[in-house]
Amino acid sequence: MAIRKYITKKKRVIDRALNMYLPSSKTRPQIIHKAMRYAVFPGGKRIRPVLSVAAFEACGGKGNSIIPVACAIELIHTYTLVHDDLPCMDNDDYRRGRLSCHKKFNEGLAVLAGDSLLTLAFQWLSETAGKDVINEVSKAIGSCGTVGGQVEDTLNQKRKRAAKKRELDYIATHKTGSLFEVAVKAAGIFKGVGKKKIKALANFGRYIGFTFQLVDDLVDGDGYVGIYDAGRVRKMAALLTERAKAHLDVFGKKGKRLADIADLILQRAR
Amino acid sequence: MAIRKYITKKKRVIDRALNMYLPSSKTRPQIIHKAMRYAVFPGGKRIRPVLSVAAFEACGGKGNSIIPVACAIELIHTYTLVHDDLPCMDNDDYRRGRLSCHKKFNEGLAVLAGDSLLTLAFQWLSETAGKDVINEVSKAIGSCGTVGGQVEDTLNQKRKRAAKKRELDYIATHKTGSLFEVAVKAAGIFKGVGKKKIKALANFGRYIGFTFQLVDDLVDGDGYVGIYDAGRVRKMAALLTERAKAHLDVFGKKGKRLADIADLILQRAR
Numbered sequence: 001m002a003i004r005k006y007i008t009k010k011k012r013v014i015d016r017a018l019n020m021y022l023p024s025s026k027t028r029p030q031i032i033h034k035a036m037r038y039a040v041f042p043g044g045k046r047i048r049p050v051l052s053v054a055a056f057e058a059c060g061g062k063g064n065s066i067i068p069v070a071c072a073i074e075l076i077h078t079y080t081l082v083h084d085d086l087p088c089m090d091n092d093d094y095r096r097g098r099l100s101c102h103k104k105f106n107e108g109l110a111v112l113a114g115d116s117l118l119t120l121a122f123q124w125l126s127e128t129a130g131k132d133v134i135n136e137v138s139k140a141i142g143s144c145g146t147v148g149g150q151v152e153d154t155l156n157q158k159r160k161r162a163a164k165k166r167e168l169d170y171i172a173t174h175k176t177g178s179l180f181e182v183a184v185k186a187a188g189i190f191k192g193v194g195k196k197k198i199k200a201l202a203n204f205g206r207y208i209g210f211t212f213q214l215v216d217d218l219v220d221g222d223g224y225v226g227i228y229d230a231g232r233v234r235k236m237a238a239l240l241t242e243r244a245k246a247h248l249d250v251f252g253k254k255g256k257r258l259a260d261i262a263d264l265i266l267q268r269a270r
Numbered sequence: 271m272a273i274r275k276y277i278t279k280k281k282r283v284i285d286r287a288l289n290m291y292l293p294s295s296k297t298r299p300q301i302i303h304k305a306m307r308y309a310v311f312p313g314g315k316r317i318r319p320v321l322s323v324a325a326f327e328a329c330g331g332k333g334n335s336i337i338p339v340a341c342a343i344e345l346i347h348t349y350t351l352v353h354d355d356l357p358c359m360d361n362d363d364y365r366r367g368r369l370s371c372h373k374k375f376n377e378g379l380a381v382l383a384g385d386s387l388l389t390l391a392f393q394w395l396s397e398t399a400g401k402d403v404i405n406e407v408s409k410a411i412g413s414c415g416t417v418g419g420q421v422e423d424t425l426n427q428k429r430k431r432a433a434k435k436r437e438l439d440y441i442a443t444h445k446t447g448s449l450f451e452v453a454v455k456a457a458g459i460f461k462g463v464g465k466k467k468i469k470a471l472a473n474f475g476r477y478i479g480f481t482f483q484l485v486d487d488l489v490d491g492d493g494y495v496g497i498y499d500a501g502r503v504r505k506m507a508a509l510l511t512e513r514a515k516a517h518l519d520v521f522g523k524k525g526k527r528l529a530d531i532a533d534l535i536l537q538r539a540r
Contacts (some may be wrong), residue, residue: 027528031425032418048515088378112353112417112420114385118389120413122408122411123405148299
């Protein structure tokens with residue numbers, strides 16, 4: 001399938017840029033740069049930065065100028081994983097089949113590596129994108145965005161009853177959805193397209209972020225799968241994917257890659 | 271002494287702005303906004319943001335346009351305190367005479383409150399200052415700045431020997447110095463003064479940051495006081511203060527407030 005090749009190709013460009021621009025592990029203090037690189041590489045599918053690139057191209061963008069913005073999004077995603085894995089939060093000893101950052105190094109370094117990745121993301125944005133992009137990203141990932149979702153998620157885990165739908169919705173739209181939304185929206189702002197397309201990207205991003213969370217729950221057998229049967233969650237995910245794709249009309253043929261990525265995210269649910 | 275009145279006055283403006291622009295503790299998720307506000311208020315002397323204001327005025331700036339930048343600097347300072355106090359780092363149960371954030375709330379929330387404060391600082395900067403300011407701030411506080419200093423400080427505490435001078439110098443210039451330096455430098459960049467004045471502010475900030483650390487060590491009886499006698503450390507601090515003030519010549523009479531603040535920082539050492 002062409003979209004898989006596209007993703008592989010873009011992932012390679014993103015990985016190369018991350019490797020080139022992250023401080024070397026010989027930079028003082030070496031241990032923090034080792035920890036940062038350990039968290040970033042080899043990494044996962046890089047779906048968020050690939051979405052930034054695809055959104056940029058849907059807006060008519062060409063070339064690699066979007067790459068630093070895409071990489072900043074990936075640094076932010078990585079920082080959330082490092083902090084969320086900490087014993088005082090989700091307490092995960094493993095991440096992508098190997099020791100999580102705080103197990104490989106120690107908790108203090110994991111906190112500081114996360115802090116540094118977040119800070120570096122803003123540094124890269126300030127070197128390559130406009131203030132409007134920085135503003136959108138900061139609003140998406142703060143206490144009323146990504147972090148807010150993580151807060152409600154941890155509160156939820158401490159409750160002795162199953163989460164309610166509205167609680168899960170809040171977590172899905174904030175913890176997962178905010179970063180997906182801004183990954184594509186920031187690309188549109190970066191390209192300088194009009195309000196209509198920005199709005200379309202934001203809606204698309206929000207819906208596929210939500211879908212991503214539903215699919216994650218289906219794979220892990222938790223979250224929404226705790227209150228609905230799997231078939232119903234699968235239907236919700238399919239419906240959201242359709243809604244997401246409907247927002248791409250405004251991009252005409254150029255929206256094809258984004259639509260294909262949306263389909264691919266849904267496919268994992270089968 | 272006039273400078274104390276000046277600081278009190280500016281502190282009041284800064285506190286009012288922080289209170290106005292921090293999300294209310296009724297904003298969802300309430301608990302994270304309570305934690306953020308708990309960390310920020312009542313706060314300390316607000317010496318870093320006051321320095322931003324004084325540097326802005328030394329550059330000929332008037333009015334309150336610098337206040338959001340100053341407040342962002344204070345948010346960043348607060349985030350470092352919240353994270354540094356964590357059990358996996360300095361493990362301090364108390365801060366300014368009351369429970370530290372992770373003891374009042376819990377560790378997970380303290381990590382997330384710190385993350386949110388850092389993110390909010392960049393949001394405020396993106397709404398009020400230029401990309402050059404954001405870039406300087408991000409470089410100053412990342413893995414080669416403030417966080418780098420904290421990394422070396424924690425490594426140091428784990429060593430079974432006394433720290434060497436060059437290790438303490440690195441920690442002082444990075445953990446403490448970087449934020450002082452950027453607090454005044456960013457104000458100059460924000461005002462749009464020339465390279466000569468920016469350089470002067472950076473040097474001034476670096477020296478008083480170093481002095482601040484020496485004075486802290488004298489008060490706490492650790493750090494440099496572990497390798498030199500107190501009298502020598504006091505002399506080093508006095509020398510650094512003179513060097514700091516020498517860089518203010520370029521501001522003429524307008525540099526008076528900054529010089530007075532430098533003297534006040536040194537006074538604590540007596």
